[in-house]
Amino acid sequence: xxxxxxxxxxxxxxxxxxxxxxxxxxxxxxxxxxxxxxxxxxxxxxxxxxxxxxxxxxxxxxxxxxxxxxxxxxxxxxxxxxxxxxxxxxxxxxxxxxxxxxxxxxxxxxxxxxxxxxxxxxxxxxxxxxxxxxxxxxxxxxxxxxxxxxxxxxxxxxxxxxxxxxxxxxxxxxxxxxxxxxxxxxxxxxxxxxxxxxxxxxxxxxxxxxxxxxxxxxxxxxxxxxxxxxxxxxxxxxxxxxxxxxxxxxxxxxxxxxxxxxxxxxxxxxxxxxxxxxxxxxxxxxxxxxxxxxxxxxxxxxxxxxxxxxxxxxxxxxxxxxxxxxxxxxxxxxxxxxxxxxxxxxxxxxxxxxxxxxxxxxxxxxxxxxxxxxxxxxxxxxxxxxxxxxxxxxxxxxxxxxxxxxxxxxxxxxxxxxxxxxxxxxxxxxxx
Amino acid sequence: xxxxxxxxxxxxxxxxxxxxxxxxxxxxxxxxxxxxxxxxxxxxxxxxxxxxxxxxxxxxxxxxxxxxxxxxxxxxxxxxxxxxxxxxxxxxxxxxxxxxxxxxxxxxxxxxxxxxxxxxxxxxxxxxxxxxxxxxxxxxxxxxxxxxxxxxxxxxxxxxxxxxxxxxxxxxxxxxxxxxxxxxxxxxxxxxxxxxxxxxxxxxxxxxxxxxxxxxxxxxxxxxxxxxxxxxxxxxxxxxxxxxxxxxxxxxxxxxxxxxxxx
Numbered sequence: 001x002x003x004x005x006x007x008x009x010x011x012x013x014x015x016x017x018x019x020x021x022x023x024x025x026x027x028x029x030x031x032x033x034x035x036x037x038x039x040x041x042x043x044x045x046x047x048x049x050x051x052x053x054x055x056x057x058x059x060x061x062x063x064x065x066x067x068x069x070x071x072x073x074x075x076x077x078x079x080x081x082x083x084x085x086x087x088x089x090x091x092x093x094x095x096x097x098x099x100x101x102x103x104x105x106x107x108x109x110x111x112x113x114x115x116x117x118x119x120x121x122x123x124x125x126x127x128x129x130x131x132x133x134x135x136x137x138x139x140x141x142x143x144x145x146x147x148x149x150x151x152x153x154x155x156x157x158x159x160x161x162x163x164x165x166x167x168x169x170x171x172x173x174x175x176x177x178x179x180x181x182x183x184x185x186x187x188x189x190x191x192x193x194x195x196x197x198x199x200x201x202x203x204x205x206x207x208x209x210x211x212x213x214x215x216x217x218x219x220x221x222x223x224x225x226x227x228x229x230x231x232x233x234x235x236x237x238x239x240x241x242x243x244x245x246x247x248x249x250x251x252x253x254x255x256x257x258x259x260x261x262x263x264x265x266x267x268x269x270x271x272x273x274x275x276x277x278x279x280x281x282x283x284x285x286x287x288x289x290x291x292x293x294x295x296x297x298x299x300x301x302x303x304x305x306x307x308x309x310x311x312x313x314x315x316x317x318x319x320x321x322x323x324x325x326x327x328x329x330x331x332x333x334x335x336x337x338x339x340x341x342x343x344x345x346x347x348x349x350x351x352x353x354x355x356x357x358x359x360x361x362x363x364x365x366x367x368x369x370x371x372x373x374x375x376x377x378x379x380x381x382x383x384x385x386x387x388x389x390x391x392x393x394x395x396x397x398x399x400x401x402x403x404x405x406x407x408x409x410x411x412x413x414x415x416x417x418x419x420x421x422x423x424x425x426x427x428x429x430x431x432x
Numbered sequence: 433x434x435x436x437x438x439x440x441x442x443x444x445x446x447x448x449x450x451x452x453x454x455x456x457x458x459x460x461x462x463x464x465x466x467x468x469x470x471x472x473x474x475x476x477x478x479x480x481x482x483x484x485x486x487x488x489x490x491x492x493x494x495x496x497x498x499x500x501x502x503x504x505x506x507x508x509x510x511x512x513x514x515x516x517x518x519x520x521x522x523x524x525x526x527x528x529x530x531x532x533x534x535x536x537x538x539x540x541x542x543x544x545x546x547x548x549x550x551x552x553x554x555x556x557x558x559x560x561x562x563x564x565x566x567x568x569x570x571x572x573x574x575x576x577x578x579x580x581x582x583x584x585x586x587x588x589x590x591x592x593x594x595x596x597x598x599x600x601x602x603x604x605x606x607x608x609x610x611x612x613x614x615x616x617x618x619x620x621x622x623x624x625x626x627x628x629x630x631x632x633x634x635x636x637x638x639x640x641x642x643x644x645x646x647x648x649x650x651x652x653x654x655x656x657x658x659x660x661x662x663x664x665x666x667x668x669x670x671x672x673x674x675x676x677x678x679x680x681x682x683x684x685x686x687x688x689x690x691x692x693x694x695x
Contacts, residue, residue, distance in 0.1 A: 326538055326540035327540060327542065329503050329540060330536065330540035330541070330542065331542075332502075332503060332529060333501055333503060333529055333534040334529065334530070334554035334558065334603075334606060335526050335529040335530030335531075335554060335558045335606065336554065336557060336558060337526055340557050340558075344553060344557065345542055348544050349544050352544065427544070429543060429544055429586040
């Protein structure tokens with residue numbers, strides 16, 4: 001050991017070198033900023049410009065929001081309170097909040113009914129959207145449309161009960177005969193439903209709605225954000241199954257079904273939604289029997305559903321086309337018949353592929369429900385453009401009202417988008 | 433080729449062929465548009481036979497066995513599978529499909545279902561078997577193909593060889609009387625080929641009627657009792673494996689064998 005010199009290669013460490021903190025430029029905020037904000041001169045320039053823009057926007061918007069007035073009852077009063085300072089007149093929101101939500105004709109003492117329907121919507125929707133929940137909850141989902149109808153429109157309770165019984169009869173007929181022959185089950189179900197509705201409708205006494213427990217509210221009295229939500233939820237939940245049927249029909253081997261589906265899809269996609277809405281409000285009644293009064297809400301639902309179903313059908317067709325042919329062959333070779341193969345093998349995969357597209361259509365559809373304001377239905381935008389901005393108190397309050405509408409729509413649409421991303425992650429099983 | 437893939441002793445004594453006819457093809461012709469893919473195919477397969485169908489690519493071998501469970505439609509001739517004639521009647525087709533198992537080159541497992549669900553799906557929906565019973569059955573066959581521990585995984589998490597064995601188990605769960613294999617090892621690595629072939633040999637030893645399109649000549653030599661050589665949409669030659677490999681008759685067969693066995 002005595003001949004060991006400083007430049008010997010043999011080496012034994014005689015202790016641990018203690019941990020020391022990394023230099024400041026390699027950790028925390030400084031590192032992050034160096035890497036993300038100032039990594040090159042171009043990046044630095046962009047950072048500075050972006051900072052200026054953010055400053056300008058916030059320096060304008062923040063005082064406007066911060067100084068906002070929430071308690072006055074008209075625009076002129078609000079301007080007096082502000083006394084020339086910058087500030088938003090948010091009092092239009094607090095004063096007209098119920099009108100924005102429910103429209104201006106819905107009876108004020110009945111606001112609890114749509115609110116309750118809205119809350120129950122979450123319970124009804126949960127088992128459909130989150131399929132890990134117990135399947136028994138679907139029983140409530142099946143009842144919900146009729147319950148919500150009763151809550152929102154009121155009138156005689158017989159109407160939703162007859163409607164429910166009709167659907168129940170249809171489901172029963174389809175379960176019983178659909179196994180033997182799909183066509184028999186399908187058309188038998190339609191006949192059964194109409195039979196129950198016609199007989200049941202005749203049994204409801206005249207004028208039952210006037211003496212009903214819940215005051216009847218006609219469709220023209222619906223309005224506000226409630227109307228957007230109602231149209232959105234109804235049309236999305238109707239147009240997804242219709243879209244699936246159209247997509248499958250378009251692939252059908254039977255030329256008649258195939259051509260009906262192609263013509264429907266191509267026609268509806270080729271026409272602007274506004275045109276369809278005008279047809280719904282003005283012309284559709286020509287197609288119904290002369291003395292029948294099909295509700296305006298129902299007519300609009302039919303049109304929006306048709307419109308979005310055509311789009312959803314094309315999205316799903318894309319999903320079907322993306323599936324390898326081997327999946328169809330494997331399903332066939334196991335002896336599954338067409339409905340089984342579709343339901344168990346093809347659609348679960350095709351729909352999963354189509355989720356982003358379907359959600360895209362659903363979000364678009366929800367926002368397009370504001371178009372009903374052009375056929376004088378007072379949805380959220382219709383309420384703002386019509387009764388509120390036209391009133392003497394609030395003429396000229398644009399930013400606050402339209403901003404609030406934007407926020408309401410954004411919350412719902414962002415929620416839909418987040419749900420779809422969760423769903424995609426949840427369904428990711430192929431580990432590609 | 434891969435004679436090496438099969439190392440184990442094969443018990444041919446159990447592989448008995450009965451006189452009962454399992455599949456009868458008479459005068460079958462098929463066209464894709466103008467193209468005549470299958471030309472006057474005549475073939476009788478007895479119960480318990482193991483038939484290997486070989487031939488160059490594009491010779492129509494896959495198309496032929498895909499006609500047997502109506503994945504492809506034939507335009508002329510008669511196919512009788514397990515006593516039922518294949519016609520365009522959907523009831524007949526579904527009946528035959530539930531009696532005939534099929535394995536594909538690319539496995540075609542259902543990626544959105546677990547291994548167990550892949551296996552129980554057809555028994556539950558086609559055979560109307562209670563779920564519990566179907567699961568027991570599926571576990572039985574998964575043990576047979578030696579992957580019971582993967583039952584709750586998804587197909588995407590398994591290797592190719594494991595997936596193909598699951599595909600075999602999935603077919604077996606329908607208790608088929610005939611198994612069709614469409615190039616079951618063509619998409620696999622050499623070591624995985626061995627595990628799949630082993631599974632197929634076990635099936636053969638149990639007396640399953642098998643029709644197998646494959647390039648595994650080792651398998652053909654040792655397991656098959658008849659080799660069929662197809663070229664240009666027709667059956668060119670058929671013989672017992674020994675005769676077929678050692679003493680091919682037609683020039684087309686000789687050429688094919690020299691190419692496939694030459695290196």
